[in-house]
Amino acid sequence: MTLPTPQGEVILRPARMDDMPAFRVLRLQALRDHPEAFSADYQTHLTVDDANWGRYFNFGENAIIHFAFQGNNLVGMTGVRLDTSPKTKHNANIWGVYILPAWRGHGIARALVHACCDWARAKGALIARLGVTTTNQSALRCYESCGFQITGTDPKAILVDGKFYDEYLMAREL
Numbered sequence: 001m002t003l004p005t006p007q008g009e010v011i012l013r014p015a016r017m018d019d020m021p022a023f024r025v026l027r028l029q030a031l032r033d034h035p036e037a038f039s040a041d042y043q044t045h046l047t048v049d050d051a052n053w054g055r056y057f058n059f060g061e062n063a064i065i066h067f068a069f070q071g072n073n074l075v076g077m078t079g080v081r082l083d084t085s086p087k088t089k090h091n092a093n094i095w096g097v098y099i100l101p102a103w104r105g106h107g108i109a110r111a112l113v114h115a116c117c118d119w120a121r122a123k124g125a126l127i128a129r130l131g132v133t134t135t136n137q138s139a140l141r142c143y144e145s146c147g148f149q150i151t152g153t154d155p156k157a158i159l160v161d162g163k164f165y166d167e168y169l170m171a172r173e174l
């Protein structure tokens with residue numbers, strides 16, 4: 001799928017194995033620059049070797065990452081994982097939503113979240129879920145614009161530099 005932006009056309013597509021080096025750079029930037037937005041930890045990921053980064057791409061049938069590219073440059077990502085228990089496999093969990101600063105405000109995150117929701121629906125999922133730090137207004141508004149609603153609050157979900165952050169739990173029917 002292509003998305004026109006004022007900075008040129010952006011291509012949205014599922015991750016491929018050869019995207020791994022670019023994914024590593026983008027993911028580390030996300031974790032380094034927005035520690036309060038992600039439960040994954042920058043320092044921990046910094047020490048992960050190539051083989052283990054490769055494991056993130058062994059999706060099997062239950063997960064996918066959608067990437068946004070401008071030319072050969074990776075500018076954004078969003079992942080989704082389906083639960084695997086027979087009792088919870090109707091749930092799809094959105095994770096890792098990140099757009100490079102220079103590419104924000106053009107609808108790329110919304111398009112990636114929709115792509116993940118479409119994929120999960122096609123896999124039979126009924127509900128998409130995610131967590132967002134209560135102070136992260138841009139992400140909260142983005143998810144609302146994708147049809148997500150706040151379903152609860154997870155207190156002290158994330159601890160960064162001695163400060164706790166609450167998370168809103170959000171969900172939407174697929």
Ligand SMILES: CC(C)(COP(=O)(O)OP(=O)(O)OC[C@H]1O[C@@H](n2cnc3c(N)ncnc32)[C@H](O)[C@@H]1OP(=O)(O)O)[C@@H](O)C(=O)NCCC(=O)NCCS
Binds near residue numbers: 108110139142145
């Ligand atoms: C949050 C983030 C992913 C949004 O990416 P984006 O591509 O700029 O978002 P979009 O352009 O798709 O915006 C979709 C909607 O979100 C809302 N939104 C996005 N950025 C916003 C901002 N800075 N202020 C207010 N609303 C905002 C708007 O409603 C927007 O729709 P509109 O432009 O039609 O009004 C991006 O800012 C980012 O990567 N932030 C750092 C990492 C992060 O917080 N990730 C989320 C973890 S839960």
